[in-house]
Amino acid sequence: MRRRILITFFMFLTLTGLLAQAPLYLSCWSDGTANTLPKNRIELKLFQLSSIGLTDKLELSAHPLMMFLLPQVKLKAGWGKIAGATIASEHELIYPTFFLGVVSMKGTGGLISPEFHYPQMIAIYNGILATWGVSKNAVLTGKAGMAFSLRSGPINPYSTIDLPVIYPRLKVFYHNPEIDLGFDFRWRVLSCFGWQFSGESFIFPGTTNNVFFENRSALGYYSKKQTLHIELGYKLCYGIYPSGPQLHLLPLLDVALGIPAVRKQ
């Protein structure tokens, strides 16, 4: 029973983390844009990856709890301004084998049939972000990237989790490569409130069910000292799943704590 509760808790973290993704744009909150955290600033997020500024141009992200179940590490490197746009690159590594093994079980919580076994697998993602200032209080980010996976053996094609958000993100382990294209628009409407609207597509060339699209919109509150961020919104997912085309509407909630960098005088 205790194991099931723990698994359920971690699954909740995983799923909500996938839904939550990025907070609204502020000078310090960097996610979703080409901005990087200032050196030593830490952002602890309830559901999504937490981040730390290693230098002013290098940011490392991982989930402190989910690290043990679904290891995922992301490095964002800022490349400065080119032709008026802030440019950054993202490099991510995901190891899902352990997580998939855990949710492949009998009874409640079994997202995958226990008849399936997974090889050792990793996915590597590399992408580029470009952020433009649209106005004084709004930014637009364009995003493009590519992911591919490596496996130690074959994977059963029926072992997929056919759920929105999860299915497109795990599809790369079944079909290489994955191409991501997206945009992100953030607007600080009032000093403490903002609005975010984004779209992201996952494309798998050479497969039949090859396009997934996610639209996300959220209203966010952020404290003046940039120590607290709360956002509430929705995520709309469309894709051609093994069962056919589907549209899903999902709620979105996330809370993030910002720990400012302590600069030596």
Place this chain on the structure above:
Amino acid sequence: MTPRLSKIIFRITAIAAVLSAMVVLFSCEPLATGFESTEEAIYLTAQHPVTPPDTFTVIKVMTWNIRFGAARIPWFGDACGDRVVLTTDEVYSSLQGIADKINELQPDILLLQEVDLNSKRSDYINQLSWLMDHTYFGYAVYGSQWKAQFIPSDGLGRMDEGNVILARWKISDASRIQLDLRGDQDKLTRFFYERCCMVRAKIGIPGTDHLYIVNIHASAFATDDTKHKHILAFKQELDRLNNTGNWFFAGGDLNTLPPGSDSTDYCEEDMCPGESFHHSYDDPLHKDGSNYTPEKDWLTSFYNDYKPAVTLERYHQDQERFFTHTTRPEHFWDRTLDHLFTNAEWVENSGNVRQEATKLSDHAPLIATFRLPQTRKK
């Protein structure tokens, strides 16, 4: 960015946001589907319906639980197996066998149970459409009894399974009638679990008016009085049709034995490795869905009030000949769970279980010849 470009971006974003909001408003699909007590069944018509004969006095009627195309694969839920998700080849191979058997037996009206339309376990194959494309039936109605976007248990995932009536003739007034939900499950399990139902429809056979069909799949594993409620609701529906001047034939997988069956406890036959029953220390004492002893008389009123396709007299003479089910993949049929009744007439001794179909499902088809009533029921 230039102010003009900024304006364009703001406008495009605003339009996209409005469009998204509109999609959001129309995109809500429940995680698990609930049903009204009675609602319209889903109608399907074959792309190229075969013209039925127009002069006849009898028709062949068949009921068959096709086990979602799983044939005799040891599925985890009903056969002590470890399989959950079937492959495309397995499902198509099984459906081909089922279609071949249907085409061989040529029933005019077919009652099917456990037909998957869009389920992960059967590779999302629309089994009803496939069967219509590979048999001669022109018309069908479907009532879902297990529908969920995603069942987070045992890797079941998406599920849409139900009862079907297939016919050569047009079907009208088709309803899905909800049966009681199981009372022996916790709320979460019940939310995602199957919702047993009956499908009732009127059949438009030339020269015969007021002929109804009722197809039921009663609960298999309920440990409380749910199954009894299902059978009582089925009887009540047949009585209502009978008392309102209609002819009917009705049946399906009632998941209970005819009265006077020699064997009523199948716990040992159905026992999986590692299980134990019938000892004072066993909890539960009986395997869920395998002990029919308390149900000995549940069908008596059907046999008393209506005409069964297989009379009790014939059944008692040779019970094994009319067995329709077994849970054991490698075993021959060992009990009778499938039934057909009418308030009109069956051609004498026409009721027969096609027991040779051992490899196509865990149920054998029951077929009988129905004499079409030439007059309006009084």
